[in-house]
Amino acid sequence: VTVSLGFTGTATLTTDYTRSGTSIVIPALSTSNTMTVGAVDDSGAPESEPDETVIIDITGVTNGTESGTQQTTITIVDDDGVPTVTLSATPLNLDEDGSDNPSVVTATLSNPSTQSVTVSLGFTGSASLTTDYTRSGTSIVIPALSTSNTITIGAVDDSGAPESEGNETVIVDITGVTNGMESGTQQETITIIDDDTGPASVSIVTAPPSIAVSSVTFTQSPVAEVLDVSSNPVVGQNVTVSIETGGGSLGGTTTVTTDGSGRATFSNLSVTSGSPGERTLRFAADGEQTVSGPVHVSYSQGTYLDLQYCGSNPLQRLDVYVPNNSFPRPRPVVAYVHGGSWVSHDKSEEDLLLWADVRAELLGRGYVVTTLNYRLATAAASTKWPAQIHDLKCAVRHLRADGIDYGADGNEIGVWGASAGGHLVAMLGVTNGVSPAVHDFEGSLGYSGVSSAVQATVAITGIHDMTATQAPTHPELDVGGAATAFASWPGASAELDEASPIWWASSDDPPFLIIHGDTDATVDVAQSQRLFGFLDVEGVDAELQVVANADHNxxxxxGTATPSIAQLVQQVANFFDAWISY
Structure with missing residues (x-):
């Protein structure tokens, strides 16, 4: 019996399958026979295709009859894999004015397919269709044998609306895939940047530091916040900072773009030029602006010479030594007053008694150090006492009022001096708060109303009782310049009483460290012992260090001077540490 076969279905002979024949011959006296159909692997083709079929029908029978209608279907299962779909969009931010339009949303297949793939999309988010955005479709159809296709989303400018609505979003999700499958969960968020009003306010949420060092990055980064009229943060807005008052220029990044919270952080600002003094900073964004509180810019570390502290006399000047920038500002300040019998020497001399070594030690501990000149006495009446104390009082007032220019704290002032300088710093200490109605130690050189009080005093080998020059118990006093400095020297007088620190000692005096050599032939050690006694009676924190075997210097x-100069340097620095150090 010969059974003739017909072959139909979606599979293609040779490409998709093979067959061993087109008929089946059943031999005489047998009841069955076979033929075979085999699948062909088309893995060399990159595209995916659906499962395919081979349908076999009986088309005729010789020496027999078909039993009804016979048909069998063989399915060839595709092993190329179902394509997966990913989603992307670019750009993700669209300006509302349409300048960035459109954002292109792309669906991409993992591999091509012989069938078209339809990707259905869902749209959510805060933006409204038509009012805020348009879209070119709600699905993406990827043609057969292609791997991607797109739709577009465009921002709509609603500038006719008076209100600001803030940034809005279009969230695109895959809701279904025909002839493919979503790769995990695919979602893209497109942000429409509101441009209705832009910034409505700029405010400072973190202020710049109140004190900064010239050309050194601020210790506190200013932060400006930009909001729209609805108090929503304005994202992606450039904020520019500049110097509003005070002059000079800024270093670092002066234009910063606001972050997702509408804030711009200026992390590396500094004032790089201009003289010390107050600055205010202006933060501006698209026509809106605000001004910071004052930032006082001080000198950077280094030495600054011949700065006028008061008046116009060339001797009314000081030198300033500013410590390393690593010390946080402001710093306590200590001023040195040189000796020279009120008539000689200068702040520029490095070999002045206990000057250079103490200066180096104090700088290493973070103090601002100054050394003061003052009018030296001559035959001219304007240079005689009390010109010297008037100058130094004004220098202290200058440090209190303007010491911030040097990075100094005007409320933490110490003084030290030797010989005539020891007398002068003692006078600065004991005349704290003396009213001009009692005696005018202040003068009228400037900074009226500013206190000249000092917070710690170190008096070295000074004369403290001018009237003792007439006492027979002190015949060895030798202060050669006194006759020039004091009009009534050497006689008992109100002038000499008023110039004697002992007579002004009171309970509100600052702490004192008094140092004197026990063999001083210029100013007897009894002078310092006498001052210590008066201060002690008043209850002042006072120390007396008598240096054994030591002269006026x-x-x-x-014998060997004890304690040594090196030890005295440490003692002086430790004294200031105890009373004015941070």
Missing amino acids: LEDAG
Whole structure:
């Protein structure tokens, strides 16, 4: 019996399958026979295709009859894989004015398919269709044998609306895939940047530091916040900072774009030029602006010479030594007053008693250090006492009022001086708060109303009782310049009483450290002992250091001076640490 076969279905002979024949011959006296159909692997083709079929029908029978209608279907299962779909969009931010339009949303297949793939999309988010955005479709059809296709989303400018609505979003999701499948969860968010009003306000949420060092990055980064009229943060807005008052220029990044919270952080600002003094900073964004509180810019570390502290006399000047920038500002300040019998020497001399070594030690500990000149006495009446104390009082007032220019704290002022300088700093200490109605130690050189009080005093080998020059118990006093400085020297007088620190000692005086050599032949050690006694009676925190075997310069005299200069340097620095250090 010969059974003739017909072959139909979606599979293609040779490409998709093979067959061993087109008929089946059943031999005589047998009841069955076979033929075979085999699948062909088309893995060399990159595209995906659906499962395919081979349908076999009986088309005729010789020496027999078909039993009804016979048909069998063989399915060839595709092994190329179902394509997966990913979603992307660019750009993700669209300006509302349409300048960035459109955002292109792309659906991409993992591999091509012989069938078209339809990707259905869902749209959510805060933006409204038509009012805020348009779309070119709600699905993406990827043609057969292609791997991607797109739709577009465009921003709609609603500038006719008076209100600001803030940034809005279009969230695109895949809701279904025909002839493919979503790769995990695919979602893209497109942000429409509101441009209805832009910034309505700029405010400072973190202020710049109140004090900064010239050309050194601010210790506190200013932060400006930009909001629209509805108090929503304005994202992606450029904010520019500049110097509003005070002059000079800024270093670092001066234009910063606001973050997702509408804030711009200026992390590396500094004032790079201009003289010390107050600055205010202006933060501006698209016509809106605000001004910071004052930032006082001080000198950077280094030495600054011949700065006028008061008046116009060339001797009314000081030198300033500013410590390393690593020390946070402001710093306590200590001023040195040189000796020279009120008539000689200068702040520029490095070998002044206990000057250079103490200066180096104090700088290393973070103090601002100054050394003061003052009018030296001559025959001219304007240079005689009390010109010297008037100058130094004004210098202290200058440090209190303007010391911030040097990075100094005007409320933490110490003084030290030797010989005539020891007398002058003692006068600064004991005349704290003396009213001009009692005696005018202040003068009228400037900074009226500013206190000249000092917070710690170190008096070295000074004369403190001018009237003792007439006492027979002190015949060895030798202060050669006194006759020039004091009009009534050497006689008992109100002038000499008023110039004697002992007579002004009171309970409100600052702490004192008094140092004197026990063999001083210029100013007897009894002078310092006498001052200590008066201060002690008043209850002032006072120390007396008598240096054994030491002359007026605290050098060896009749033996080894004890304590040594090096030890005295530490003692002086430690004293200031105890009373004015941070």
